[in-house]
Amino acid sequence: METEQNVLYAFKSIQQLACSPNQPEYLFQTHFHWMLIGMAGAGAVSMEHGRMELASGTAILGSPGDCVLQTETENGECRVFFIEFMPLSIRMPAQDGSLAEAGAIYLHMYNHAPNASELIALAEQLFSTAITHPEVPQRSLTAHMLIQQMMLWWVKDHQAGHDERWTTEQSVLAALRYMESHYTEALTRELLAEKAGISSTYFSVLCKKVSGFSPSDLLERLRVHRVSELLLQEHGHKSKLDELAHRSGFRDAWYMSKRFRKVQGMSPTMYKQAFVPERIASLEYPYTYHFIALGVVPSIARFSSSSHEVIPLDVRAKVTELPMLASMESQKKWLEISKPQLIVTSSMESVQERFRSLAPVVHIPWLSLSWREHLKWIARLVAKEAEAIRYIEVLDQQAKRLREKLQDRIAPNATVSLFKIENNRCYLYGIRDAGCIFYEFLGLLPHPVIQQRLAQDPNFHSMEISMRQMADFAGDINFIILVPDVGEQNDLLRMNEHWRQFELKNERPVIYLDYREWLHYDPVHIADQLTKVMPLF
Known part of the structure; x- marks a missing residue:
């Protein structure tokens, strides 16, 4: 693998994709360097450089160009992470103290890793940071740092394969x-x-x-x-x-x-x-809040990095906080000190393998289950099924009262569109995060395209659209989720022609939501969000 001495790597995008017998291949056309990381099933990647096998637990590193992922799993799907990134050449500061310069460069990168369990864990953390439940502040910095860790892994893997001087x-x-x-x-x-x-x-x-x-x-x-x-x-x-x-x-x-x-x-x-575990490790911050909703305080856990906290400080003080950017080995050391009886994660088998020697590791899928299913699953682990049912009933009753109050404020059959603008990109939301409040609890109608997506996948998260398409997907009421006080984003919006047209010429109501308060998907944050609904209308 070709490398440069003064190179840093910048995160561009990450997607979670699947090939199945119904869609046996997926074409990638990219101007960026990329990684494909196998999570499940088996497939092969064809590119100008040649053809490489991609199975669960393996990874491929590639350069800009076209490539095709083809499934080789007859009964099931081949699931992968597709990550784009940019190598940046860094010029060292001159002797006169002038600033260093950076510029995008091309590196010849083609490599295959047959055992990429640690890379999978980093990719899952990157996907969580950038897509699933991104948090303020430092989310962009976190994504870039994770790319650095992933590229460092590739360098170490390459050297290990060609250097017999292992200790x-x-x-x-x-x-x-x-x-x-x-x-x-x-x-x-x-x-x-x-x-x-x-x-x-x-x-x-x-x-x-x-x-x-x-x-x-x-x-x-x-x-x-x-x-x-x-x-x-x-x-x-x-x-x-x-x-x-x-x-x-x-x-x-x-x-x-x-x-x-x-x-x-x-x-x-x-x-x-x-058996009911007393010492629990929660590796995902939404699951931490699920436990707390049930009255169970984990011994070690991740928390939302949002400045808007929704649990009492004395409860949080009882928990050892697991650092967000900790490597796999660092996390293992933290867990060894905590001595958990149970570890809960949404990550794939790679995390279970690395931590299983410490305690049983229960994998609870994130995107394929709703928050209600998450809560009931976690409740079964800690013998709190009755508490889970009561918590859900309280939230449903609270939502029912809100719907009654909003009847005179929202026209029948009015559609609601929920947009998120972040890192120069725009997303149209489905039922997750803030969509849970407006569509699931308040019973408001999403845009017809989102209605179709939800009919196909009841847990549909979001879809990326261009700023130009915002007007096409506008509803009778439009919510825009923004990161507050981010100069780069504000400059983008002021300079973007399509945004100005949407904001100034759109006669429909536009309501702005704080990223820190509305991009969560757990019962504790949902209860907090329901208290903020009435002032929006």
């Missing part, structure tokens, strides 16, 4: 990562030691040093925690012990139950029936 400890860590992703297979100390290139006895010593466990104990924990995950995620389905043993790598149900009791202090059946 012995690095080799052991690589073998342990292999264990984390292959724990259901028949692994032996000798096999892992061979991968590390050292004797089995020395491997045991170094494994104990870097992980705190012997190889057999670490493998046992991975398997027991996987059983725990399966038990915690059973919704109305009761798996047989033999099935659990098979899915977690144990040879039979009897041996699994014996090892499970050693690690968890109770039988699998008792764990399923009575």
Whole structure:
């Protein structure tokens, strides 16, 4: 991979895409450098440079031009992250102290990484920062820093593939990562030691040093925690012990139950029936607020970086805050100190693999579930189902009273369009974030195009449109979500012809919303947003 000594990398965009038997290929046409990161399924990428395979957990780095992603999964879809970025050449300051100059450059980049679990975690964090629930302040800086981390990963991966001077400890860590992703297979100390290139006895010593466990104990924990995950995620389905043993790598149900009791202090059946975690790690800030809505305070968690806080300070003070930009290894150290009994995340299998040795890791999908489903799922984990039902009922009753008050203020069948303008881009929102308030709770009608999208996907998030299209998607009432006091954005709006036409010539009402208050999707923020509805109309 070609690199430059004085180069930084700037974030451009990120998309989450899928190819399926109904749409077997996807054409990318880009003027920017890019990454494709496989999350699920299998496919192949064809480009001028050649053809590369892309499977779950792998990644491809490419240069500007056209490429085609094709699925190779007959029954299912190939899901990927597509990330665009720009290399910037930095000239060092002159001796007279004049400012450095920066300019976009072209680098010849084509590379394939067969084991990109850490890159997947960074991509998920980037997608969360830029698209799913971006936060103020520092979101642009966060996105650029994540791109730097991702490119540093590529450089290290490239050097590792061509530099045999790995330390012995690095080799052991690589073998342990292999264990984390292959724990259901028949692994032996000798096999892992061979991968590390050292004797089995020395491997045991170094494994104990870097992980705190012997190889057999670490493998046992991975398997027991996987059983725990399966038990915690059973919704109305009761798996047989033999099935659990098979899915977690144990040879039979009897041996699994014996090892499970050693690690968890109770039988699998008792764990399923009575275990309620007291020390919880929430790796996603919306899930943190779900727990708090149920009266459960995580021991370590991420919070919204918004300056508008909606929970009491004394509650937040009880929680160790997990840094937003922490690397995978740094997060692991934070979690080791916290000693959680359960880790909750929306990330993919890569995060489960890396943290499973610490505690069971429950994956709760973010985009495919509504906030109600999130709350009920989390409630089942902590035996708070009744509290979840009551919380939902209170919000629904609050929304019903608001609808009655708004009947005389909003014309029947009036349409509402919800726009977000950020980083020189415009998005038209669906049912998520502020759309949840206006469409789900208040029962207002979105633009017909959004109605069609919601008919296809009840959890439809948003779609990117051009500023020129804003007039085409305008409703009878229009909400514009803006980042307050951002000079670059304000300059963009003042200079953009299409925005001026929309704002000045549009006879329909335009209402501005504060990004910090309205781009959240959890029950605590929803309750807060409902109290702010009446002044808008």
